[in-house]
Amino acid sequence: MEKPTVSSASLVEPATRSQFQLLRERRFYPLFWTQFGGAFNDNFYKSALMMLFTYGGVERWGLSIDMLNNLVAAALIIPFFLFAPSAGQYADRLDKARVTRVIKLVELAVMVCAAVAIIRGSSAMLLAVIFATGIQSACFSPLKYAILPQHMNSEELTGANALFHTGTSLAVFLGLIAGTLAMQWSSGQWLVAAGGILIAWAGWRFSRAIPPAPALPDAPAIEPNPLRQMARTMGYARQNKTVFWCLIGVSWYWFLGSVYLTQLPNFTREVLGGSASAVTCLLVLFLLGVIAGALLCEKLSRHKIEPALVPLGAFLVGVAGVALALAGNSFSPMQEGDSLLSVMQLAGKPGFWAVAAAVLALGSSAGLYTVPLQALMQANARPEFRAQVIAANNVLNALFMVVAAIFAVVVLGALDFTIPHFFMLTMALHCCIIIVILVREPVFLKRLNARFFARAKTPQEAGE
Template structure:
């Protein structure tokens, strides 16, 4: 399945799209961090927060139209045009990077977020149409692995690029090259015509109401959105957590990101084996329980972290060579594993459960809620850390414990989910 024309070109396209988004976004943030105040159109803190908001905003503004478009057009045709748009935007971004036009780069970040918002619904709605029913869970596992590894490689790659000589030129060539390769790969995706002759376009409110009426779909979307809420908290706080709580240099942030991302990849493939290659909602319970238990263990691992002897910070090798730190790192890896086990069945379920003619619009509703939950995670972190004076470990512990509350809400509101777990538990 993986190397078939039905899947592999699409996999390359979606991986390179996520990689390019993260390289461009992180290159921009690193350029801003090292720029002199006189070069920037606004204060650094405002610029960084505005950049984050501008990338997420298109998912709220355009997901409804993106879902309608993906349901009414040939999905391969739509992907190819979106890749042409990406190449155009990245060509403009290359010029902006080389000329250090920060305001232009900010506008282009919003436009890249818009391109990603239109790619999101077709990205997941394509799978049930291109793959056999028995391949759907495996396909979703590969997509999750590719997405998180692309995020990781984009984040790390931006750091490598910006530490090299001629960083602007290298960054410009990289973003255009990845867009071009993605465009070429998109030409090999086989045609995937719309399932129906066309659907009436719905606004955001209509899409949400339509999903709300399909209770099991709505519950699954809420469960997926919680995953992105928790993941956003972890990924956003890792840099300060490393500096303040782990007494380590920024190099350790890359290790934390790698453990979390690779863990999700391992968990995604584990879910395929545990589900016997079928859509299995029963795995959501052990996934959520693991997120809670290993999240608490990750927090408890701080008990074994002591400041380094003398002043300064742990170098990466020093931190990793200290055996008492391994429990904390292993716990974070297992948080990622349990996240993969938790998320793959949920994505597979909404793809299989949604009506074929409206599948992309259901994915669009999911993207809208994901974006809202990620914004809410940022608001919660600001309120608890800045206004109430919480520490980052206290925030992490709250997120870990809230997994139990989410699980209770999930299974108290949906008989379908409860029965799925019972059937899985007893092997029926």
């Protein structure tokens, strides 16, 4: 495994310290809060826009609410196909910290435009701004994950990725909640306008403290043709077998996340008979699980990159996913006229506790599964085009999320599956994907055997 480049920042012996100490070090915390603000703003503005469309705050052009919300989702995903590969090559050719500051200035300008759009209530401007935020995110994502290996050593990379994953998950959740709550006030448009600008300004201020992350002298030349660059980016991703299967594994995580986070509200309403408070409860449990699983990686990996956690996490995801499907299938179908139950009323049903435990376990298993994949991919990607490899990951992530949406439409719509049966089918597909990854890249099972199952040698055997 290639050791990541270490910056000139002073390093402390990582095996004797907590990952949380990174939050006090200049080589990590400015980047952490920069990406936290960006993820928060994207979802803050997105949820506010969906509230405007849902409750008639702006012109809908005769389109349904579902169609408009799908347009918003598409405007955030499409830029990753169009711009991430080109952004990755510039990240490899230039100082990543300097490019980050430029991108955060662009975000500040976009949020000023967003303020004008949301106060005027212009649907066209609102959609244009959400597309612009998608472009900004697509350009920033290769940078932030390519900077980490330059500022961290290999023993810190798992902990740094765990904190990044935790921060991003929190920012997404808090942004969605804040945008929804803000639009419930009479002055909601002004709150969103001012909040978006303030968060963007804070992100730019933090970005100015990110230490330099210079390009390597042998970084590939710029390819101006975006189609050729897309092909070159995917070619870089396939050069290293471990890196490629890590990308597939991470993208599968986003497939699962898209499936469960999209269907959980409908699952709560149609299967459990729960109200909005029950949906919020399950989403919070899933979030807490993801955070716990991600942060646990540093402890279980013993301050190093540990591929053994990937099959362990994948197995636990399968167990939790099957448990959720079975727990949901134990509920009686809702009848017409039945009233929705609050989370407190649902808590009186034994089956709800099984659902809650499965959702919590699913989140923690997913966190345990994805963080080592991210760290392993960063450590093994060649430094001179690491950002382009991460850009390839962004493209695959977006592709898998689109496939997840189509998969749900076909199975739940055309095939008329119930949601618990849909979850069970998803877990069957999960098993197939994980088996393919483990067979094609043996390092995961080899490390699993060495880490958890190999018989410890006696002192006499060790001497031999």
